[in-house]
Amino acid sequence: DAGVIQSPRHEVTEMGQEVTLRCKPISGHDYLFWYRQTMMRGLELLIYFNNNVPIDDSGMPEDRFSAKMPNASFSTLKIQPSEPRDSAVYFCASSLQVTDTQYFGPGTRLTVL
Amino acid sequence: GQQVMQIPQYQHVQEGEDFTTYCNSSTTLSNIQWYKQRPGGHPVFLIQLVKSGEVKKQKRLTFQFGEAKKNSSLHITATQTTDVGTYFCAARTFSGSARQLTFGSGTQLTVLP
Numbered sequence: 001d002a003g004v005i006q007s008p009r010h011e012v013t014e015m016g017q018e019v020t021l022r023c024k025p026i027s028g029h030d031y032l033f034w035y036r037q038t039m040m041r042g043l044e045l046l047i048y049f050n051n052n053v054p055i056d057d058s059g060m061p062e063d064r065f066s067a068k069m070p071n072a073s074f075s076t077l078k079i080q081p082s083e084p085r086d087s088a089v090y091f092c093a094s095s096l097q098v099t100d101t102q103y104f105g106p107g108t109r110l111t112v113l
Numbered sequence: 114g115q116q117v118m119q120i121p122q123y124q125h126v127q128e129g130e131d132f133t134t135y136c137n138s139s140t141t142l143s144n145i146q147w148y149k150q151r152p153g154g155h156p157v158f159l160i161q162l163v164k165s166g167e168v169k170k171q172k173r174l175t176f177q178f179g180e181a182k183k184n185s186s187l188h189i190t191a192t193q194t195t196d197v198g199t200y201f202c203a204a205r206t207f208s209g210s211a212r213q214l215t216f217g218s219g220t221q222l223t224v225l226p
Contacts, residue, residue, distance in 0.1 A: 042216060042217075042218045042219060043156070043216040043219075044216075091155055091156070093156075099143075099144070099205070101146070101158040101161065102158065103158070104155040104156045104157070105155060106154075106155050107155050
């Protein structure tokens with residue numbers, strides 16, 4: 001299995017631009033999670049999906065952030081407009097059940113100038 | 114909300130010395146997971162503890178879950194340079210929601226050769 005796939009691995013953009021991060025979970029995993037990691041705040045859960053349906057988005061920082069999962073093999077996290085404080089590493093993870101081990105993707109390192 | 118305290122934040126050891134990181138919760142936990150993140154990498158699952166007082170070993174790593182299920186520890190015997198990285202605990206409460214999988218702030222381990 002290829003594991004969780006994320007793209008791009010690195011993204012540098014200017015403040016105000018739209019950013020879209022992509023994730024392909026492990027095949028057969030029903031749960032998909034988006035995390036953000038920064039030095040100041042550590043690893044934070046932003047949102048998670050079960051069978052493509054968003055279950056809990058209370059970790060999404062503000063309306064500039066949105067996430068979708070149009071099918072079982074693809075999810076996006078969009079930031080519009082981006083701000084410098086959004087600079088972080090964004091991880092996608094998936095699991096079979098909500099209580100199971102979460103398998104993390106390699107992450108997208110986002111830099112907003 | 115649930116608080117998960119992890120100490121120490123940083124630890125420098127000489128190769129061959131032992132290392133321990135501690136995770137403490139303000140509430141009783143359903144289970145606790147441990148992850149390792151290498152520099153520049155993504156969190157990788159190590160183990161899950163479920164039972165009160167549980168002790169599990171993986172080669173030089175020993176994981177413990179407290180009797181009250183409010184604390185846990187990871188101990189590495191005779192550290193090696195390959196142990197370098199940040200070790201996170203991830204605690205889950207009895208609510209069962211993935212939202213309640215709270216990551217500790219991590220302990221960054223440096224092993225000096």
